[in-house]
Amino acid sequence: MAKTVRVLAGVVALPEKIEEVESLLHALIKETRKEAGCVQYELLQNRDDPAEFTFVEEWEDDSAIDAHFARAHMQTALSKAAHLLAVEPGIRRYSAVQ
DSSP states (O other), X not given: OOOOEEEEEEEEBOGGGHHHHHHHHHHHHHHHHTSTTEEEEEEEEOSSOTTEXXXXXXXXXXXXXXXXXXXXXXXXXXHHHTTTBSSOOEEEEEOOOO
């Protein structure tokens, strides 16, 4: 059985753009969950720093993740987010250790 790929994707909004970033990120959820290879796609917001968001994701494989980033809704979101974020998004891929 092939192992899935886990992704943690961190996004930090500019302080005055938190609500705008939250709305933009939330809009990704419905479309992404319909994508082939998507096992889990959840958005979290830091309770101590509301400007910090983290997607917790699980994908069937790396090619599903690569296809996700090539999709129109992701490209549009990344383009819109460029002027709303304090830093570049941090995207890390993991394998579960068992």
